[in-house]
Amino acid sequence: MPDQLWVRTHGEVKIPKRQAAATPQLLRRVNAQAVLAAIRGTEVATGTELMAATGLTRASVIAVCEDLIRRGWIRELDAPRRDAADAGGQAAGSPQKGRPARRFELRARAGVVLGIDIGAATTTAAVADLRGTVLGRASGHFRAADIPAGERIGVVDRACRDALAAAGEAPGNVLAVSAGIAAPVDRDGKVLAAQHFWSLFDVGLRSALQDLHGWPVLLENDANLAALGERWRGSGAGVDDLVVLLAGERLGAGVLESGRLLHGRGGGAGEMGFLDMVEGVGSSDGIASLARQWQAASGGPASGGEASALRVFEEAAAGEPAALAILDRLAERMARVIAAIASLLNPEQVVIGGAVADSAGALLPGIAAALPRFTATPPRVTVSPLGDGIVTVGAIRHALDFVEANALELELPR
Incomplete structure (x- = not known):
């Protein structure tokens, strides 16, 4: 499958260039994708439920499902037995009115x-x-x-x-x-x-x-x-206008606009080098890097040892004044970064993610308080629950x- 055969159509989804016209083959592919996505999102799906999820006709849904069964992607389940209560009081052994709904499930371990x-x-x-x-x-x-x-x-x-x-x-x-x-x-x-x-x-x-x-x-x-992971299973689930900031050693952003990833001409959309020119920021250093630098500059951890972001957040939680001051500086700096993003992109939500996410929740009140000073369109700001697995x-x-x-x-x- 040579890479040059593929073009983007819906964000991350690709189809072959040779099928870019609305051909029957392309329609089969699009319909199969829609049905697979719908079945993946539920344990068991009936034909009626797949029609509602995909907008396809019953005939199209059944045709796609039978094709996917032949290819090994899904399986059809046996019709469930119905007792008298299930049949609305119908006597046991009497003819059942109508056919039971066909039910399908994904073969999750097919690959x-x-x-x-x-x-x-x-x-x-x-x-x-x-x-x-x-x-x-x-x-x-x-x-x-x-x-x-x-x-x-x-x-x-x-x-x-x-x-x-x-x-x-x-x-x-x-x-x-x-x-x-x-x-x-x-x-x-x-x-x-x-x-x-x-x-x-x-x-x-x-x-x-x-x-x-x-x-x-x-x-x-x-x-x-x-950004894709956060929109799928994180605090930004279902949000179409979303920015995710990886904020550990260096800041980098993934940007979704109307549900589509932004890349730019060479893939540089979301790079944060412009922060060198933002007043009160001056670099794309991340939360972990800044916390470590500022703690070292203030004489190191109160309890001794080497400076680290973890020590900063631990000491701040214990009420140590120097660590609390560093958190205040971090909150204001991140507010300026997020305000710059908000002014350029106007996202609904900005998520702080990566290895620092578990600690960064302590910055949210300060960020929320400072944002209105720097932008007229402050987004909702959260931290990712996905940690370093994002x-x-x-x-x-x-x-x-x-x-x-x-x-x-x-x-x-x-």
Whole structure:
């Protein structure tokens, strides 16, 4: 499946360019995607429920379901028995009026997907079934940020194989892989290597994993995947105009506008370098980095030891004055960052995510109080409940979108 054959149509979903016209084949693909998405969202679905969820006619729903059954994606359940009470008082043994509703369910273990989070120091791979339930997870560590491409690919591949082993799944059962990296990625999955740090992630991962295992591999910016994950299973569930800020060491944003990811010409939408020019901000340093820097500058933790973001939040919770002052500074700085985003994009909600999310809730009152000073359109601000798994959650969602969009072309493992 060469990458150049695919074009975006609905945010993350892709269809082949050769089918871009409204052909019967394309309509079959779109209908199959809609039905699969509806069935994935419920344990068991009747034809009537699928009609309501997809807007398709009964004949179309049944035709799609029968096609998906033949291909192994779903199964039809036996009609439930009805006793007299179920039949509205009808006597047992008397003829049943009407046919029982046909019921369908997803074969959730018909295949699996891989979601990968690739950072500068570590990588984490998660295996999920077709409902998005995580079955296994594994991590690997890079000995340095600038290791050779082959070594970086090897660490990622081992994490994937370890996660599959933990899930009890073979590599041949993987239907799609989505990998998030800490660099801009354009709509065609190409890394924008305009900065040295970004170039460290341009290692040919897609072609390498395809050559090793035959997997279809999607590459995406980590903050963009975080936005997909947050909208799917986080505090931004169902929000169409959403910004997710990965706010650990460096700030990066994933932006959804009307439910679609924004990439920009080269994938640079959501990069936060402009903060260098924002008054009262001055850099794209994240919450963890700033807390550590400011605690060190103030003489270190009150109880001694090395400065760290965790120590700042712990001491602030205990009422330590210097730590409380750092939280006040962090809240105002994040309010300025969020106000700049609000002025540019006017999102409904901004979510603070990543490894600092568990602690960042302490900043929310200060951010909410300061926002009206900096913007006339303050968004709702929350912290993500997904913790440091936010990127892998989004990567799983991204891979499942691909699988559902291409179900009629993908061959399920035996």
